[in-house]
Amino acid sequence: MATERDPIIPRYARIPAWNVLVGRILLAYLFVPEGLGKLMNPGQTLGTSPLVGAAIEIGFGLALLFGTWPRGTGIVLALFSVASAFQIHSFWDLADAQRLVQKALFDRDLATAGGLLVLASIDPKAHGRSIAALH
DSSP states (O other): OBOSSOSSSBGGGOOOHHHHHHHHHHHHHHHHHHHHHHHHOGGGOOSSOHHHHHHHHHHHHHHHHHTSSHHHHHHHHHHHHHHHHHHHOOGGGSOHHHHHHHHHHHHHHHHHHHHHHHHHTSOHHHHOSSGGGOO
16 A cells, blocks of 8 residues: 555555664674774784774764664675675685684675665655664
8 A cells, every 4th residue: 555655655555764764873883893893903903004994994884873874885885895895704715613704704794785775775755765764
């Protein structure tokens, strides 16, 4: 059954604004603290330059949190997550115990990218663009 607000999408198929907000908060929680850690301990960072990785994680993580440019932010962070998975978590080169740990981290990065792509596909006008959307 369609509504006046959105005649194409039935009411039961809409995602409540609070679900989108909580999802953005939880996804941002993966990126912002990680980026801050890279700034505080640049010598312990694997892969790309610590400054580049930190800038992407903090900048786009905060954009994700606050709902700024949601589609672009989701796509950029999804690409970053896939690139990080292949660059940093190369489990195929490791022995048993380390292989399992890196495989789990690799899978986490790919699953995160999937969630970010789903989030990027949600219409921000229909589900609250800003963090203030939760009333």
